[in-house]
Amino acid sequence: MSEDEVAAQLRDGMTIGVGGWGSRRKPMSLIRAIARSPVTDLTLVSYGGPDVGLLCRAGKVKRVVFAFVSLDSIPLEPHFRAARQAGTVETRELDEGMFLLGLQAAAWRVPFLPTRAGLGSDVFRLYPELRTVQSPYRSPGGEGEELVAVPALELDVALVHMNRGDAGGNGQYLGVDPYFDDLFCMAAKRRFMSVEQVLPTEDLAAQGPVQTLRINRLMVDGVVEAPFGAHFTSCLPDYERDETFQREYAATARDDTAWDEFRARYLDVGGHDEYRKAVGL
Amino acid sequence: MTDATRAEICVVAVAEAFRGDGEILANPIGNVPMIGGRLARAAFEPDLVMTDGEALLVGNTLPVGDEGAPKVVESWNPYRAMFDVVWSGRRHVMMGASQIDAYGNQNFALIGDPAKPKAQLLGLRGAPGNTINDTTSYWIPSHSPKVFVEQVDVVCGVGYDRARKLGPAERRFHHLEHVITNLGVLDFESPDHRMRLRSLHPGVTVDEVVAATGFELVIPDDVPESRLPTDEELRLIRDVIDPNDLRTKEVAA
Numbered sequence: 001m002s003e004d005e006v007a008a009q010l011r012d013g014m015t016i017g018v019g020g021w022g023s024r025r026k027p028m029s030l031i032r033a034i035a036r037s038p039v040t041d042l043t044l045v046s047y048g049g050p051d052v053g054l055l056c057r058a059g060k061v062k063r064v065v066f067a068f069v070s071l072d073s074i075p076l077e078p079h080f081r082a083a084r085q086a087g088t089v090e091t092r093e094l095d096e097g098m099f100l101l102g103l104q105a106a107a108w109r110v111p112f113l114p115t116r117a118g119l120g121s122d123v124f125r126l127y128p129e130l131r132t133v134q135s136p137y138r139s140p141g142g143e144g145e146e147l148v149a150v151p152a153l154e155l156d157v158a159l160v161h162m163n164r165g166d167a168g169g170n171g172q173y174l175g176v177d178p179y180f181d182d183l184f185c186m187a188a189k190r191r192f193m194s195v196e197q198v199l200p201t202e203d204l205a206a207q208g209p210v211q212t213l214r215i216n217r218l219m220v221d222g223v224v225e226a227p228f229g230a231h232f233t234s235c236l237p238d239y240e241r242d243e244t245f246q247r248e249y250a251a252t253a254r255d256d257t258a259w260d261e262f263r264a265r266y267l268d269v270g271g272h273d274e275y276r277k278a279v280g281l
Numbered sequence: 282m283t284d285a286t287r288a289e290i291c292v293v294a295v296a297e298a299f300r301g302d303g304e305i306l307a308n309p310i311g312n313v314p315m316i317g318g319r320l321a322r323a324a325f326e327p328d329l330v331m332t333d334g335e336a337l338l339v340g341n342t343l344p345v346g347d348e349g350a351p352k353v354v355e356s357w358n359p360y361r362a363m364f365d366v367v368w369s370g371r372r373h374v375m376m377g378a379s380q381i382d383a384y385g386n387q388n389f390a391l392i393g394d395p396a397k398p399k400a401q402l403l404g405l406r407g408a409p410g411n412t413i414n415d416t417t418s419y420w421i422p423s424h425s426p427k428v429f430v431e432q433v434d435v436v437c438g439v440g441y442d443r444a445r446k447l448g449p450a451e452r453r454f455h456h457l458e459h460v461i462t463n464l465g466v467l468d469f470e471s472p473d474h475r476m477r478l479r480s481l482h483p484g485v486t487v488d489e490v491v492a493a494t495g496f497e498l499v500i501p502d503d504v505p506e507s508r509l510p511t512d513e514e515l516r517l518i519r520d521v522i523d524p525n526d527l528r529t530k531e532v533a534a
Contacts, residue, residue: 021360068404075403087397093390095409097364117368117410119451120439126395126405145450176336177359 001222003033003272006192009222010039010157013062017103017153017188018046019160019181020233022072023241025173026051027161027194029229029272034060036267045153047099047180049233050249053079057252057259058267061089065153067096071246078253093126094118094150100180102153107186112149119148158188161230162215163238164207165195169220171213172204175236178214185219194224196238226272228281245279283509287463288313288532290482291422292518293510294466295375296321298418298459302373304328305416306338306366309375312527314420315345317461318375319522324514332358345523367407370454372415375461376408380433381419383476383496385457385469387412387438395435408437416456422531424462426495441474463532464490466507471499480507 007030010016016034020026031051034042035058042060046052048069055061057079069080083089094102101113114133124130132146139145160181162171171193173181185191193215204213232249234241252259269278285293295317299307307329309318315334322329323342333339333352340353358366366372379402380388387408393399411417417438421428436443444452457474460467465481477499478490483506491498510518518528 066404068406070403076401081401084391084398084401091395093395093405095405096407097367097410100361100364115368115410116413116451116454119409119413120436120443120447120455121405121409121412122390122436123405123409125435126390139450141449141453143448143450146448176357179360 001192001224003029003194003224003226004037006030006159006222006224007033007037007039009190009192010034010037010042012039013041014156015043015045015154017155017158017184018044018051019158019179019184020049020051020230021047021177021179022049022068022070023233023246024049024072025161025175025179025230025235026233027159027229028231028233029226029275030159030192030194030224031055032267032275033271045155047096048080049077050246053077056080056083056089063090063092065092065094067094067099071250073241073243074246074250078250082253091126093123095121095123098123098148098150099153100183101150103180103183103187105150105152106154107183110152112151114147115150116147119146153187155184155188156190158184158191160184160215161194161226161235163196163235164199164204165193165215165223166201166204167198167223168201169193169215169217169223170201170204171195171215171220172207173212173214174208174238182214182219185215191220192222192224193220194226194229196227196229196235198223198225228276229272231279231281285510285515286529287482288528289510289515289518290507291461291463291532292317292320292528293514294459294461294480294507295420296324297508298375298461299326299329299373302326302329302416304330306330306332306372308332308372309420311377311420312345313422313531314375316518316523316528319343319345320514320517323517323521330355336360342517342521344521346525346527364410367410368414370414373418373458374411374415375418375420376411376438378419378421378428378438380428380430381421381460382430382433382440383498384440384442384474385438385460385476386433386436386440386443387419388433388435390435390437392434405437409439412439412455412457414454416458418457418459418461421460421462424464424490424493426493429494429496431496441469464493467498475499477501478504480505482507483509
């Protein structure tokens with residue numbers, strides 16, 4: 001598939017889960033295709049980074065479900081920050097672990113998962129639909145116990161980026177952390193995985209230990225081959241984060257002219273091949 | 282007479298927070314906390330488990346800010362596994378704070394109205410899950426009334442008054458330990474767990490701390506001085522753990 005074919009699957013108002021974490025292994029070539037497409041009013045569910053920032057700035061986002069939106073080496077994603085402070089996006093905010101449980105609940109097809117995370121905090125102000133449940137069992141002191149019921153975060157679409165994969169949708173990470181990409185896929189109706197390189201299935205296991213074969217083709221509906229598809233975020237061991245480019249991207253939040261130039265040069269220039277030429281990859 | 286800097290005294294105060302913790306994951310976040318946590322393990326708390334700041338648990342003392350330093354890898358600890366550790370309770374985390382109040386309610390999510398913040402900050406991150414499950418301390422490099430406030434804008438990390446409103450089963454793992462700042466160390470060891478002045482860094486007065494705190498502190502009659510580093514601890518800080526002096530960037534000499 002191409003990035004544009006993935007973007008064409010989206011409809012206004014859909015809930016899109018994006019894998020990776022902060023400025024690490026984000027499916028940026030897919031995100032840019034969405035920014036170029038006419039779709040609007042999306043709800044993004046993400047351990048957010050420039051995926052959230054860029055789509056907010058491009059006017060595609062109605063709501064963000066998040067625990068943070070960060071560029072890691074730049075702690076606060078500036079486009080998301082600007083959108084929040086202008087009041088142009090709605091949010092539903094959760095603790096990082098609650099977010100994981102929401103995806104897990106969707107993947108396991110249960111309406112919620114219980115946790116103590118959130119009790120006593122203001123998460124209930126930031127996520128008004130959140131409820132608690134009483135444990136049906138006795139707790140150690142013989143008393144009852146109230147827990148937070150994290151609702152299933154059901155996704156219309158999941159977008160992830162992995163290091164290697166095959167055409168059938170098996171996917172492999174080769175860095176230190178799989179993040180939660182498999183969980184995003186399992187929580188979604190339609191799942192699209194971009195990879196640095198598509199390999200024949202029989203070559204995948206030679207790339208790393210079997211534990212790296214984290215995504216299987218039950219979890220994926222379409223594969224996009226996208227070398228440097230995570231740029232400018234990191235995609236180790238293939239490449240580090242492009243910190244210089246990230247700083248340039250972050251600076252566009254301070255200056256509308258800079259954003260227009262950035263958009264023209266890197267987004268509107270065309271698809272991923274044109275992006276790579278523009279960046280010099 | 283020591284030539285220990287304020288930053289080094291802060292590092293030792295951080296290390297002291299982990300004294301007696303035994304075999305738990307020590308998870309200090311930020312440069313001075315990382316230096317202090319690594320000092321604690323190297324100097325007096327050898328059973329602490331520590332990360333490399335990413336996805337590995339490492340057994341040797343790593344220098345901060347040096348990605349290439351050799352690691353003795355003990356185990357793999359990706360973000361997925363981190364939540365298993367957080368929710369197991371076998372952890373002492375040290376977080377930062379944009380705001381903190383008298384009972385230890387902490388905020389780093391936003392300033393102002395959640396619908397349209399005056400300032401969007403980090404977000405809830407892991408603070409709710411951390412504070413309800415794990416021993417939690419705080420590191421605040423710049424002690425001021427902007428940080429130490431009467432009421433935080435959003436409760437991310439749960440404080441003692443909020444915990445008290447929960448039932449005994451719900452709050453049974455809640456425990457706030459130390460708040461370490463550039464001026465001194467505070468704790469919650471007062472009858473109703475209101476923040477208490479535990480020690481003053483050398484050269485800092487009670488009046489300075491009171492002026493820098495936007496709420497009423499519990500102040501004991503005798504406030505001891507924060508401990509000075511030993512010669513060996515200074516060597517560990519200066520030569521092994523923080524040879525690039527990241528600590529002074531955070532706490533000016």
